[in-house]
Amino acid sequence: MAKYYSIKWVDNAVSMLDQRLLPHEEKYNTYTTFEEVAKAINVMVVRGAPAIGASAAYGLVLAVNAAETEDVGTGLEQLKKAGDVLKAARPTAVNLFWAVDRMVKKAVQANAQTMDELRAVVKAEADLIWEEDADMCFRMAENAMQVTPDQVVFVHHCNTGALATVDYGTALGVIRRAHEVGKDVFAYVDETRPRLQGARLTAWELQELGVPHAVIVDGASGYVMRNKGVNMVVFGCDRIAANGDLANKNVTYNLALAAKAHGIPAYSVRPTSTVDLNTASGDLIDIEERPSDEISHVFGKAHIIPEGVEVFNPAFDVTPNELITGIITEEGIAYPPFEKSLAEMVQKAEDRRKNRK
Amino acid sequence: MAKYYSIKWVDNAVSMLDQRLLPHEEKYNTYTTFEEVAKAINVMVVRGAPAIGASAAYGLVLAVNAAETEDVGTGLEQLKKAGDVLKAARPTAVNLFWAVDRMVKKAVQANAQTMDELRAVVKAEADLIWEEDADMCFRMAENAMQVTPDQVVFVHHCNTGALATVDYGTALGVIRRAHEVGKDVFAYVDETRPRLQGARLTAWELQELGVPHAVIVDGASGYVMRNKGVNMVVFGCDRIAANGDLANKNVTYNLALAAKAHGIPAYSVRPTSTVDLNTASGDLIDIEERPSDEISHVFGKAHIIPEGVEVFNPAFDVTPNELITGIITEEGIAYPPFEKSLAEMVQKAEDRRKNRK
Numbered sequence: 001m002a003k004y005y006s007i008k009w010v011d012n013a014v015s016m017l018d019q020r021l022l023p024h025e026e027k028y029n030t031y032t033t034f035e036e037v038a039k040a041i042n043v044m045v046v047r048g049a050p051a052i053g054a055s056a057a058y059g060l061v062l063a064v065n066a067a068e069t070e071d072v073g074t075g076l077e078q079l080k081k082a083g084d085v086l087k088a089a090r091p092t093a094v095n096l097f098w099a100v101d102r103m104v105k106k107a108v109q110a111n112a113q114t115m116d117e118l119r120a121v122v123k124a125e126a127d128l129i130w131e132e133d134a135d136m137c138f139r140m141a142e143n144a145m146q147v148t149p150d151q152v153v154f155v156h157h158c159n160t161g162a163l164a165t166v167d168y169g170t171a172l173g174v175i176r177r178a179h180e181v182g183k184d185v186f187a188y189v190d191e192t193r194p195r196l197q198g199a200r201l202t203a204w205e206l207q208e209l210g211v212p213h214a215v216i217v218d219g220a221s222g223y224v225m226r227n228k229g230v231n232m233v234v235f236g237c238d239r240i241a242a243n244g245d246l247a248n249k250n251v252t253y254n255l256a257l258a259a260k261a262h263g264i265p266a267y268s269v270r271p272t273s274t275v276d277l278n279t280a281s282g283d284l285i286d287i288e289e290r291p292s293d294e295i296s297h298v299f300g301k302a303h304i305i306p307e308g309v310e311v312f313n314p315a316f317d318v319t320p321n322e323l324i325t326g327i328i329t330e331e332g333i334a335y336p337p338f339e340k341s342l343a344e345m346v347q348k349a350e351d352r353r354k355n356r357k
Numbered sequence: 358m359a360k361y362y363s364i365k366w367v368d369n370a371v372s373m374l375d376q377r378l379l380p381h382e383e384k385y386n387t388y389t390t391f392e393e394v395a396k397a398i399n400v401m402v403v404r405g406a407p408a409i410g411a412s413a414a415y416g417l418v419l420a421v422n423a424a425e426t427e428d429v430g431t432g433l434e435q436l437k438k439a440g441d442v443l444k445a446a447r448p449t450a451v452n453l454f455w456a457v458d459r460m461v462k463k464a465v466q467a468n469a470q471t472m473d474e475l476r477a478v479v480k481a482e483a484d485l486i487w488e489e490d491a492d493m494c495f496r497m498a499e500n501a502m503q504v505t506p507d508q509v510v511f512v513h514h515c516n517t518g519a520l521a522t523v524d525y526g527t528a529l530g531v532i533r534r535a536h537e538v539g540k541d542v543f544a545y546v547d548e549t550r551p552r553l554q555g556a557r558l559t560a561w562e563l564q565e566l567g568v569p570h571a572v573i574v575d576g577a578s579g580y581v582m583r584n585k586g587v588n589m590v591v592f593g594c595d596r597i598a599a600n601g602d603l604a605n606k607n608v609t610y611n612l613a614l615a616a617k618a619h620g621i622p623a624y625s626v627r628p629t630s631t632v633d634l635n636t637a638s639g640d641l642i643d644i645e646e647r648p649s650d651e652i653s654h655v656f657g658k659a660h661i662i663p664e665g666v667e668v669f670n671p672a673f674d675v676t677p678n679e680l681i682t683g684i685i686t687e688e689g690i691a692y693p694p695f696e697k698s699l700a701e702m703v704q705k706a707e708d709r710r711k712n713r714k
Contacts, residue, residue: 023662188669199652199653200662207663214666214668214669215652215666215668217670219550219607221611222614223610250574254579257579257618261617295572301656305380306381309571
């Protein structure tokens, strides 16, 4: 494990790296009540679906630990109320709802006889959510090693590291693992305009991990592919259609186009939970347009565009499957034709969950 | 002519738009001495090779006008000294040297008999330098109209407008001309990281000209090509090799790759003086690496990268000729094979200069 983390249970409290202060300050906040955790989620001390889910789960541990009752029914009521507060912290975060519902369901079904028993069940389930995500990320990184050259020069897009998950990360986990197993690694980190997740967060993580890297502007990806020996492109993604088309943070499409033109393999690294078999292709994915001030004001400080000028700021773009070499999941690497391989990966993940129960 | 300009002779003085204040303030400075003009060039009130050349030429007009002598020989000496001062203002600006040398040579060869005659010769030559550049830009824009659709959606890179020349501009002149002749025009302006010439200057010019446009991040060029009906891509360039490979402001290469992938024509718009027939191909062009703080600090205000992180900041990239549909010059449009067509364009320009003498 790296010396940093997004969210972790430490000394009977929730410890979170305050990501609002990155990259210039590394400060961990300690939260001892679920209300504080809800607030931290709300103001984005923590970000990234898995990290938010784990934060809410441990928030519920704080709630049930603080419950001043010996009656399990009352304790469960307080747990549910805390869950509602946590859910309201980021009302559009699907993973937050999923984590809270899973925790409450587990607590109810456990049929605990004492509050101590209930507390133990809740804590164990929060740990499991945390560990499952860490384990899933690690398996993706391990699976990626079979296609990662021993001398590897990456281009990496956005932030997909331990800061967005609970540990390891997705695409950034591949770079980290390659470094850990002794491969000769260099990573070009695109800055990821407009919100600069690459420049701010990915560069910070690689610095912490001791992985050699350099930040480039997004448009220089073709330049480094042509001149700097790049041989692997990795990124995450937000949603994968059944045919392998994928929606990811703007500007993945241009990066994938450049990789294709240079014959460099481009991999998306994401758990099977991102695959949406009900969406046939990328054309069916709606793209959110984001506020113009994300582009016109950098860090809220540098105002770079004339007043009144229109800005077009799609948050995501769709990369068609023909530009994707493979999709690296926790169950293995899906290759074209993706309709078949992705369905197989999803099935494998389902079987694994069934076997665990 | 637009209501704004980079540099112009107004009321017996040099008037310059202070580009350091753009896009938030439109302020014209008036300079009445050649020393002031040299200072303005030095601190980059004005930028762009043609605009710097014209500024120096009018600086020499100020010098000879201010000469307190009736002796033409003494006047010429003062002119030469002023020329040396102006040349020292930006020692690496080739066009600055060219303009000063041309002015001094003209003044000497004119064999003026009186200071009034000398002053008239010098003023006429400065006007000619200004007008030749404006005329050349206008002819490029006119030549471009034959390949510009009546309903046109552009992607434009960097700043190539009247702010970088004395009027009209190169690639931006094409957009302007299309709007003037009544075509239905929309332009996507890429912001041009790291120095943001697109967001700051091109957006400002198009706003002044009343051309509908929107700013995008550089990496969104593929997105708008795929989804927004883009049918023409235009950019300038800094140097064109004999085979049509061209070096231009980073990130032209990625833009040209995306255009090629979508089958959208991509044109470089530049005068024949940019063609270097002695450089066989783009591989022979050295690429300058620029300081890392151009990327790590936006406008010197927003510090976006962790301390100590490496930055790779090539100032230019080379776009190979197979990605270029045509090179629009003042003598016509050069098409592949560029070895032949570019040499013809250069010859035509030479013939035109000979005929003029």
